[in-house]
Amino acid sequence: DSVSLLRIINTPTRGIGASTIEKIRDAAYVNGVSEWDIIANGEAYAYKLSPALTEFKNIMQKLIDKAKEIPMHYKLSDICISILNDTQYKKSLEDENSIESRGRIENIDAFVNSIFEYEHLHPQATLDEFLQDISLLTPADETNGTIQDAVTLMTVHNAKGLEFPVVFLTGMEEGLFPHANSSDTEDGIEEERRLCYVGMTRAKDRLFLTGAEIRRSWGTVKNQEASRFIDELPSQLCEFKSYHSSYDSWDTPSSSSFNTFNARSRKNGNSLQSVITGSRFRVHQRVKHPSYGIGIVTTIQGTGDNVKLTIQFVNGFTKTFLERYTPLEPIS
Structure with a gap:
């Protein structure tokens, strides 16, 4: 739809400015077609695409063609990964590196994981089936506080x-x-x-x-x-x-x-690690080594006499020791 198209046409920024978008909308109005028709079939409507619009058209057309071949040749997850890679949307959020962008990246990761889980349960699912199912998971109406016996998620x-x-x-x-x-x-x-x-x-x-x-x-x-x-x-x-x-x-x-x-x-x-390995130390505990100085236990492996501690020292060294032969002092 036109609203969704205009939301993504320059997100992330790809050099398609407000004046270009306005010209596309005018051409669509004059010819009685959608904005995507103008972009996809510019020559038919005597509209010349800029290099940035041509690149956007090619990305969208590639994704549309892929989506039509689910699940015969592509999986749902393939389309999702292609969208993120081809549009470089996630990369733009990583480059932005703000609190808001990190929150959006977490939302993207959760969405991708939900697709893999859906694929696990429905290997032959189509894109339409997935979108229809997740739409059913969203309540259509607000409760306005009328439901008392419920779980509050926050x-x-x-x-x-x-x-x-x-x-x-x-x-x-x-x-x-x-x-x-x-x-x-x-x-x-x-x-x-x-x-x-x-x-x-x-x-x-x-x-x-x-x-x-x-x-x-x-x-x-x-x-x-x-x-x-x-x-x-x-x-x-x-x-x-x-x-x-x-x-x-x-x-x-x-x-x-x-x-x-x-x-x-x-x-x-x-500690939890002590119960599993028998170690007298725990992960993230600060310790002191007679030669390397102060460090933090990063991993604990093995059990009994074979417990190995990996320690990252403040001097930059990371060493792995057998606990039974290493004179370590815990630091509170």
């Missing part, structure tokens, strides 16, 4: 000042909470920690913290590491449980830090 920021009998905090995984964009500085981590505290203290009676052991991201199944904020909670106040998804046909990689930690009793003061 961000942690929007939950400030509110309280609920039961609260679920989802996505308690490294890279999500704390967010990857905040994990490279102590100030960023501290801000995420404060935000997590806000979310936790919204619960009056019961609090559930959930995380995925595996996630599908752009068609790839990845292990997830449990959020460090879970590890910082007093173990005697927590009850740990694991649940298995119905997606048992996924090609899942080896177990992650979420794996069956509820199967072992957690002693007071032990």
Whole structure:
């Protein structure tokens, strides 16, 4: 439709200005056709396309032709990836690197993941079927507060000042909470920690913290590491449980830090990583080495006498040690 066309014709910026758009609209009005007809068949309407318009036309025509061949020769995800690559929309957001653009990138990633999941359930789905199904997931009417027995979905920021009998905090995984964009500085981590505290203290009676052991991201199944904020909670106040998804046909990689930690009793003061590996250290803990100085434990692998610690030191070195033979001191 014309509204959608005019929204994307110069997004990201490709040199199609307001005067060009106005000429296209005038030509469409005079000839009684749509703006896309003018762009797609310029010669038929004696309209000469600029190089930028020609490039836009070629991109759109390529995507239209691909969409017609779903699912015979292309999958839904192929079209989605082509749109992002050919239009360079995601790249333009990455180059912008603002809070708003990062939020839009997260929305794009969530949308792409939803396509891969839909494809997993409906391998022969067409684009029309996908669009029809997701449109049914959006409520057509506002409730205007008339429904009392319902789940309220909101961000942690929007939950400030509110309280609920039961609260679920989802996505308690490294890279999500704390967010990857905040994990490279102590100030960023501290801000995420404060935000997590806000979310936790919204619960009056019961609090559930959930995380995925595996996630599908752009068609790839990845292990997830449990959020460090879970590890910082007093173990005697927590009850740990694991649940298995119905997606048992996924090609899942080896177990992650979420794996069956509820199967072992957690002693007071032990971390999640300590329970799984038997290490006396935990990921993200600060330690001191007699030769290399102060560093941070980045990964813990193995169990028992074969526990290996990978440590990133402040001097720039990253080293892996067998814990049993390495004189490390924990730093509070």
